[in-house]
Amino acid sequence: MQQVRTPHVVVVMGVAGTGKTTVGPLLAARLGVPYAEGDDFHPPANIAKMSAGVPLTDEDRWPWLDAIGAWAQGRAGLGGVVSSSALKRAYRDRLRASAPGIVFVHLTGDRKLIEDRMAHRQGHFMPTALLDSQFATLQPLEPDEAGVAVDVSGSPEKITARAMDALRDLERSSAQPSQ
Template sequence: MSHLVVVMGVSGSGKSTVGGLLAERLAVPYAEADDFHPPANIAKMSAGHPLDDADRAPWLDAIAAWITERGGKGGVISCSALKRRYRDRLRAAAPDLFFIHLDGPEELIAARLAARMEHFMPAGLLRSQLEALEPLEPDEAGAVIPIEGGPAQIAEQALAALPD
C-alpha cells in the first residue's frame, strides 16, 4: 500500500524529524511544509506574528498540490494542520490521507523550541499554536502519537498506527 501521510502538530513537536524517518521507512518521498510558505509568511512569523487564514490559504493550496501529485504513489509531508478546516482542505486533495498528530506537554515542546537554531518560528508563537490546535476528530483518519520518546521510537509508533 502506498501511504500518503501528513505528520501534524505544533511547531517543535518533531514533525520534520519524524516525518523524514517515517518517509524513509515507507520508502516514499518526504516534503517539509515550511518549504511551501511564501516569503511574506516567513517574514510575518519571523517578526513574531501568527499567520491568519488568509496567509495560510496559498500555503495550503501548494501543499494540497504536492499531495495530489503523490496520489497513488505515496509520500509523507510535515504540516502543522492545526485546524480541522485545514485538514479538510488537504483531504480534498487525497481522500485517503492519513494524519499522524505528534502531541506532548507544552513544557517539552517549549524546551525543544528554545534549543532549536536556524528556524523562523519563534518560541513565543507556541501558545498561539496550542490555542489554535483542533485535535483530530473521530471521523478523521489519523492517530495521535506521544512525543516523549526519541525520534526513532516515535517514528516506529507512527508506522504502527498506519492502516494496512
C-alpha cells in the same frame, strides 16, 4: 512484522516544536516514499510574519495549504510524507479536498517538553513566543478523520516506531469489514 501499505500521503501534523521536520523524513524512509518539508511551501511573506512573531491568519495559510495539497495530489497512488501543522479541522479538510485519502499523524506531547525543544533548536524561523497561539489554534483530530495521535516523548526513532505501529493499527482497523 507486517508492512504498512502507504496511503496516498501521510501528513505529519502538530504544533511547532513537536518534531514534524525530524520525524517526517524518518517516517518517509521507513515507508519507502519521498518526504516534503511543509515549511518549504510557505511564501516568503508568511515566513517573514512568523519570524517577526506574528501568527498567520487563515488567509495567510490558504495558499500554503493549497501548495501542500497540490503536492499531495501529485503523489496520489504513489505515496509520500509531508509535514504541515494542519492545526484546524478546516485546514485538514482543505488538504483532503485536494488529495482524498490523506492520513494524518498528529504529533502530540507535553507543552513544557515541546517548548524546551523549540528553545534549543537552531536555524528555524518560528519563535517560542508563537507556541501559545499554536496551542490555542489546535483542533485535535476528530473520530471521523483518518489519522492517529502519536506521543513525542523519547527519541525521534522511538516516535517514528510509534507512528509506524499506529499506522499499522489504523490500516488493520480500516480493513475490518463493517458490521
